[in-house]
Amino acid sequence: MNAYSEDLRKKIIEALGRGANVSLSALYTWSRRGQRAFGSAPRNWGKNVTLLASITCRGVGPCLAVEGATTREVFKAYLEQVLAPALSSGQVVVMDNLSAHKGGRIKEILQRRGCELIYLPPYSPDHRTPPSKRSPSSRGYCGGPSRAPAKG
Numbered sequence: 001m002n003a004y005s006e007d008l009r010k011k012i013i014e015a016l017g018r019g020a021n022v023s024l025s026a027l028y029t030w031s032r033r034g035q036r037a038f039g040s041a042p043r044n045w046g047k048n049v050t051l052l053a054s055i056t057c058r059g060v061g062p063c064l065a066v067e068g069a070t071t072r073e074v075f076k077a078y079l080e081q082v083l084a085p086a087l088s089s090g091q092v093v094v095m096d097n098l099s100a101h102k103g104g105r106i107k108e109i110l111q112r113r114g115c116e117l118i119y120l121p122p123y124s125p126d127h128r129t130p131p132s133k134r135s136p137s138s139r140g141y142c143g144g145p146s147r148a149p150a151k152g
Helices: 003-011 072-086 104-112
Strands: 012-021 048-056 064-067 092-095 116-119
Touching: 012 072, 048 072, 064 072, 072 104, 104 116
Parallel strands: 012 092, 092 116
Antiparallel strands: 012 048, 048 064
């Protein structure tokens, strides 16, 4: 890896959000063979929780957990109040094409911090494929060990 790609690698930040339900209730139960299984599941699951975070080659950056889905206003607040203060001039922020990630102020917030914004293409196999199945060049992107598939 040359000095240019090493420098670029340190500048890239991926902003992402993932949602989950935190009801923490088991959906299945078990019993010994020949015995009846007893269990129950809640009727109302409650609201989903979304984690907005950034990730770099050095690890996870500033995070924000919100109840419900990510809206443009929620994402803008995350950028302004959580992520932007941690950004340095010259960094590149990569986002997917979620509609909440787009809008007039999103790009402006990042440009004010001296950062560049790049949107992933609508379909990007490298970002939707599990790391073990990615091409060797993208697995080794962050400088970690790039493992070859097991022979068998």
